[in-house]
Amino acid sequence: MRVHLYNGSLKLVGRSGVGQAFYHQKAMLEKAGVAVTESWQGHADAVHINTVLPDAVFAALRARLRGELVVYYGHSTMQDFRDSFPGSNLAAPLFKQWIKFCYRLGDVVITPTPYSKGILDGYHLHRPVCALTNGVDTGFFAPDPARRAAFRQAYQLEDDTPVVVSVGHYFARKGILDFIELARAMPQVTFFWFGYTDPALTPAPIRRAIAKAPGNLHFPGFVSQSQLRDAYCGADAFVFCSHEETEGIVVLEALACGVPVVVRDIPVYRDWLTDGQQVLKRRDTAGFRSAVGDILGGAWPELGRRGRAAAEERSLAAAGQQLCGLYRQYARRSAG
Numbered sequence: 001m002r003v004h005l006y007n008g009s010l011k012l013v014g015r016s017g018v019g020q021a022f023y024h025q026k027a028m029l030e031k032a033g034v035a036v037t038e039s040w041q042g043h044a045d046a047v048h049i050n051t052v053l054p055d056a057v058f059a060a061l062r063a064r065l066r067g068e069l070v071v072y073y074g075h076s077t078m079q080d081f082r083d084s085f086p087g088s089n090l091a092a093p094l095f096k097q098w099i100k101f102c103y104r105l106g107d108v109v110i111t112p113t114p115y116s117k118g119i120l121d122g123y124h125l126h127r128p129v130c131a132l133t134n135g136v137d138t139g140f141f142a143p144d145p146a147r148r149a150a151f152r153q154a155y156q157l158e159d160d161t162p163v164v165v166s167v168g169h170y171f172a173r174k175g176i177l178d179f180i181e182l183a184r185a186m187p188q189v190t191f192f193w194f195g196y197t198d199p200a201l202t203p204a205p206i207r208r209a210i211a212k213a214p215g216n217l218h219f220p221g222f223v224s225q226s227q228l229r230d231a232y233c234g235a236d237a238f239v240f241c242s243h244e245e246t247e248g249i250v251v252l253e254a255l256a257c258g259v260p261v262v263v264r265d266i267p268v269y270r271d272w273l274t275d276g277q278q279v280l281k282r283r284d285t286a287g288f289r290s291a292v293g294d295i296l297g298g299a300w301p302e303l304g305r306r307g308r309a310a311a312e313e314r315s316l317a318a319a320g321q322q323l324c325g326l327y328r329q330y331a332r333r334s335a336g
Helices: 017-031 054-065 088-103 114-121 145-154 176-185 204-211 225-234 249-256 285-296 303-312 316-335
Strands: 002-005 035-037 046-049 069-073 108-111 129-131 163-167 190-194 217-221 237-240 261-264 280-282
Touching: 002 017, 017 035, 017 069, 017 249, 017 316, 046 054, 054 069, 054 088, 069 316, 108 114, 108 316, 114 129, 145 225, 163 176, 163 225, 163 249, 176 190, 176 204, 176 217, 176 285, 190 225, 225 249, 237 249, 237 285, 249 261, 249 303, 261 285, 280 285
Parallel strands: 002 035, 002 046, 046 069, 069 108, 108 129, 163 190, 163 237, 190 217, 237 261, 261 280
Antiparallel strands: none
C-alpha cells in the first residue's frame, strides 16, 4: 500500500493542530508498514488532504482524476472556527459552506472524535464520515523526571514551585481569557501559556488582556516539540480552558506525559475522558481554580497515571492500524 500525504500549504499550518496531525499521519502510517510519499510521482492507493485552503481543492480533484482514493480529514468545523481570528464569527456561516464543498471532494471524511463526526454528519456531506483519533506519540511524549528537571532549569524554577501549563493560539475559543483570570486568582502559582499568534491576527481584546496579564503568567511563545514535552513533564497541572475542539492534540500530549489534566466540561471529551478518572472537568474559572488547588494539594494522586493509559489507547501505532482498516474498507467501496 502506498499513501500520498499532500503537503501543500504545510508551511502555513505547520504550527497548528492541523500541521501536527499531518506529521502524526506520517508516523502512524510508517509504524503500520505503509509506504508514504509527499510527491505526485507514481500511483498512490490513497491521497490524504488535511487543509481547506484553495490548493487542497485542486489536489483533491487531481487525485480523483488519477483514480486515487481521496481521504479528506475533517479537522475544521464552523463551531471551532468561531472566536478565533478577527471577524471569524461573521465569516463562520460562509466558512461552513466552504468546508462542506471541500469535504465533499473526499471519498471518505475522517474526523478525530465521535463528537466532531456528529457535527459533520449534520452538515449532510453525502460522504461517509468516520471518527479516528489524531493519535499521539506515546514514546516521545512520556513521563520523564529528567525532562521535568530540564524544564525547571530552563525557566529558573525551584523543584517545589507550583507550575500550571496551557498551550494554544491566542484565541478566545482556546480559553486564554479564562487562563489569564485563573493566573490572576492564584498568584502563588506560576503559569505558562505556550503558543503564539501574530498580533495582526489576534483580536484587540485578547491583545489587551495579554498586555495586562499578571506577573505570575508567562508567554514564552511558540517552542519546539521537545521543549513542549519538557513543559508537560515539568508542570504540576495542565489546564485546557478551550470552549470548542474537534479533539485537542495538546490534551493527548499532556495526558501521555502523565501530568494531571483539567479540561473544560465540553461535549468533545464525553466519549473518551471521564471526570475524576483520566481528567478533571470544570465549567468556569472558579471550577478550574478549585481543581488546580486540589491537584496541588495531592487530592488526585492517580489522575496522571490514568491519563497516561487513556493516551496509550490513542497511540500512533493503534491509530495506524485502524487507518489501514479504513483504507481497505473504502478502497473496495470506491472500486465497486
